[in-house]
Amino acid sequence: MLFLSTAVAILAALVLADLALSAAVIRRLRETETKLIEMTSPPASGLPLGATMPEFVSPDGQVASADLAGSPTLIGFFSAGCRHCPAQAEKLADRAEEITSNGVRVISFLTVAEGLTDELGPTLRKAGLLVMDDSPSAVMAAFQVQGTPSFVLFGADGRVAARSHDLSEVLGSR
Structure with a gap:
């Protein structure tokens, strides 16, 4: 025992x-x-919620902040060689019809540095206006974007309604 x-x-x-x-x-x-x-996870970057859209003109002159006044706008920043960008670009292209049917304009800025290939362009063109640049642009600086992918959603009042590195977080229940 x-x-x-x-x-x-x-x-x-x-x-x-x-x-x-x-x-x-x-x-x-x-x-x-x-x-x-x-x-x-990329560091949180970008304009704070509630900030107004900065004044900008795209490097190729296709779009400026004045063109976007009064309409909700989703702006996406991408770069060639970014490992998370292809998946987010696909999400954007897949949801483009849904987004635009809600009256939201979609603009993508794609940076393709020298020596890199543009694999995202065809996908991003499906989502809306695509602006390409060969180096990080003044537009990225104006929006205070420090990493890609980044999304900023502006309301019709021109103020930041949402921002994130993930499209689903920006669109939320939209």
Whole structure:
């Protein structure tokens, strides 16, 4: 009987030690997951919510802020070589009809640096107006965009209604 009691006590101690170690491993995994998300997510950038649309003219002169006055506008910033841009460009092209049917204009700015190929252009053209540039432009600076992909949704009043690196977050329930 003493032998069984000792065995049960030792087994209980081992189970408690296992639970403590498992809890420590789970906590460490959660911390690591948080760090990975921070590392892979581009920093929050862009105009703050409620800010007015900055004055701009696209590098090729196709569009200016004055052309967009009074209409809701979704502006997307993309770059060739960006690993997250193709998926977001596909989402934009897939939802373009839905977006424009709600009266929202769609404009995409695509930066294609020297030595890179334009693989996003055909997809982005399906979504609306595409403005291409060979270097990060003054338009990106005006919108305070520091990473691609980035989306900014302006309401009809010309103020930022939503912004994010993910199209789904910007459109929300729209």
